[in-house]
Amino acid sequence: MTNSLNADPAELAKFSELAHRWWDLESEFRPLHEINPLRLDWIDGISPIGDKRVLDVGCGGGILADSMARKGADVLGIDLATKALKVAQLHALEAGTRNVKYREVSAEAMAAEAPASFDVVTCMEMLEHVPDPASVVKACATLVKPGGWVFFSTINRNLKAFMLAIVGAEYLLNMLPRGTHEYQKLIRPSELAAHCRAAGLVLRETRGLQHNPITRRYWLNDDTSVNYMFATQRPPATL
Incomplete structure (x- = not known):
């Protein structure tokens, strides 16, 4: 552990400026x-989350966290x-x-405080916004219990x-604020898989997320060329 935070102040400021719009369904x-x-359904289908202890890393305004709690x-x-976080608390x-x-x-810091404490850890749309994504992956692996699941999307x-x-x-359809993503911070699946292996996580399933901007329909398939998700598992403890 180091004393420096694995966070980009510009990224935090970017999302803080938009915080009041997290729960506006027509916002960014x-x-x-x-x-x-x-x-949510993909995560719950792999590791049913009812009655589980779940950690959502990089939760933002709480969209996923709130829905998992409702499950x-x-x-x-x-x-x-x-x-x-204040918006997330107020919404709850x-x-x-x-x-x-x-x-x-x-x-x-959470990993140092509470290792092996959660049945499921989620880290969605966050890795591409931090200086050292491998460090976050390692922390997630530390936080989950042996046999537990860690889900990533990027x-x-x-x-x-x-x-x-x-x-x-960002620039043609204005679905997201301009500057939300920086190309050099995006992560290839091979790179994320390497981070997972180094952290002791086993990759169990990969899914791509597709979008039709005309119909505004989203669906999952096997195409990971743009948006994708990983389901990984910490191996069970051996006797």
């Missing part, structure tokens, strides 16, 4: 609301964006979501992803 965060049922999980969402109060809590703490780094996820989504 509309895509997250639209894909959330897909990723019956005992959820802790962590982030370093103060304003986004207003919506009456009782089994979700939020903390302003890094994944690495964006591939190639020409197609640049054209669709950055040029298309």
